Amino acid sequence: MLEAVASQVVGGLSRGMVMFVVATGLTLIFGSLRIANFAHGAIYMLGAYVAFSVSSQLGFGTAAFVAALVGAPIVVGALGFAVERGLLRRIAHRSHYYQIILTYAVALIIADLVKMIWGVAYLTVPRPSFLEGAVFLGSIVVPVYNLFLIAVGLAVLAAIHVVFNRTRFGTLVRASVLDGEMLGALGTDVRQLQSKVFVLGCMLAGLGGALSAPASSVSLGMDHAVIIESFAVVLIGGVGSIVGALAGSLIVGLAQALGIVFAPEFAATSVYIILALVMLFRRNGLFGGRVMA
Amino acid sequence: MLRLGSVSKTFSGFAALTDVDLAVEPGEIRAIIGANGAGKSTLLNVVSGLLRPSAGTVNYDGHDVTARDPSELVLLGLSRSFQITSVFNDFTAFQNVRIALLAYHRRTRQLFGSVERLLRAETLELLEAVGIADRAGRQAGELAAGDRKRLEFAMTLAARPKMLLLDEPTAGMAPNEREIVVALLASLNRDKRVTILFTEHDLDMVNSLAHRISVLHQGRVLAEGHPDEIRRNEQVRAAYVGAA
């Protein structure tokens, strides 16, 4: 029993880490540009499909896998750049509802483009050989790939910590989340900064997709599952807060994992229950108002 | 009519109001003056229910209204206007006043029946009282600043208030508009015994209208008294000059 719980917990943590990567992108876009990016799920899906293509073109080996992890974010980042410059900028002055509609429209377009390019079949990305199999942690069996995901998630967290606390770019982004108008008044080109944040957010979504591709099959409909979960995590943690994205992802990941063991009926709904409770009692999320801890 | 007992309000460490005691008698016209940031608007916000005081009580017309919803206060006869004129911008001036009347007469619960034929006479009456009846058909968002303020004023009157809270009622108005408003306030007070509490920067207007003045400085009541007394008060002068 304990083994079942522990193994689920590790699974939950690894899912949570991927969620963290994706949610960080979303929370940054939400916090800095004040846009609810409904294309985020579609971009994640696109990242997974691009990872498949890169990986398959290069023979599915270890090098191919690494190339995919690098290539997917780059491709989706370029797309994000095009969307932000070409579309979002044009309606930047309008009500936020229109920006939501626009990103939703982009999500629809990306979804059908993916269908056009890759078809409707389920695709699989095999794990590279050095990440296959499982290890024993005490008496529980843990897939190596799950440990890899946790490690990558922590690495992303560390990288973000460095960027946001030690670089000028990071400081500016934090400032734009906390008070964008003030930042503009101080002379920073906030638009340029927001462009970069949008691209970064998309790259994180793409990375998340690429990471999760070997863990589950790549198919149409991935976008739907992810988008709601990501929004839930972002709001639970607090819009604009990276710490919040981490907390939210881990809470949701663990809740789902434990839910499967103890209350399978509720596992699927746990995200929504947590979101509803947080919205009712901590309107700004658990870490609302704080970008880093 | 209105009694504030030791009202304080802090915003994350910043003390906007500290230990404010205020008593406004029925039929009185009281002005609150003070430098920017002295806490005048915060005071009105606390009294009108927009903000909850961190400490202290607010007593209006015998009721304890310390944390009541603003919509309840309106129905008790306490109406207010805002520093930044707050009206319904897409509605015409006529519609603005009419909806205020409808709300006061509790007619807004009506689900059927056209809104068009209701209360035309009363609406026009109020618009005339503030002098903008000829502009009744214009969209509120397109009116001049002074007209908008007068429109807002007409809306506060729709609720047949026993007491008015006005936040800088003549700010941005031309002298003739100012006179209209002052005359209207004076006649309301004289003929209908409406108690008036208002904040203002224009000391001439204050002196001509107010029965008593309370001076607010950094969240505390610095002095209180008749306009002449306040004019001669050294502390007040120092505070104003110091803050200028």
Add this chain to the structure above:
Amino acid sequence: MTRPYAPILACIAGVALLAAMPLILPATYLYLLVGLFVMALFASSYNLVFGMTGLLSFCHATFYGAGAYTVAIAASRLGLPVLLGLVLAPLCAGVLAAAIGWISVRTKGIQFAMLTLALGQLVYTVVVRQYRLTGGDDGLPIAVPDWLSPVTTLYYLALCVCVLCLAGLWRVLHSPFGEALAAIRQNAERARFIGINVVAYQRAAFVIAGMLAGVAGGLRGIEQQAAYPALLTWTQSAEPLLMTLAGGLTTFFGPIIGAALFVVLNFFVTASFEYPLLVFGVVMLLIVLFLPGGVASLFSRVRLVRGASET
């Protein structure tokens, strides 16, 4: 006084024209129109909460689906006649809307949107799991009585119900209550300060809109001869939002125009084109970029806008 009559005459002419359609159009197009009536009602009911009162709700499909399921459960599990189920549909949807509204309307903005999303998804998940009551993933069939089987009868039923509901909605929007909602949308704070209990009015609008969505859902169930979980998803909730924005927010006919646009587009695109989402996405994009007031802004003369009436 002749001005107010022109729009009314136009509406009567329009309804008469629609009533004549079964004489002209083949069955396929009649089904298309039924779908249009349903969506027009669904989108118009959404406009009541979003366009008129300013509440961005993501759970409107919950009430739509509840309507369909009410008819289905009434017919399949309780043996009640379908028309009775249709009468019960807005009542059940209304109760659900009252519950969700009571919880949610105390919040605002994005919190409100997300809360409604969460609660809507919650209802969806519960419905999908309750196989015994709701048929779970498969949905629940609705046995349509013989007299209702011909498409013409269905058409007239849908037309009458929708015209009645929309007329009722029109009356509500032009009543003092509707005026209060418009005031709340423009400046909720000022509305409080003229004595309107904003939260109570928003909840009332939410319930009325939910009831109308329930009627639309009931009709949809009858037309599809089934109630199914997809009717309750957040993507289904997104449809009236998109239709309303595309057609023209805050106008009465905007959502109807938007619904027509979507239904017709959907019909012709899915028939001939494999990538409908692409088409929808591009159309939405074009509208957002170039027609911010929605399609209704093209007809600005005929538009009947809240707040810009005479006097």
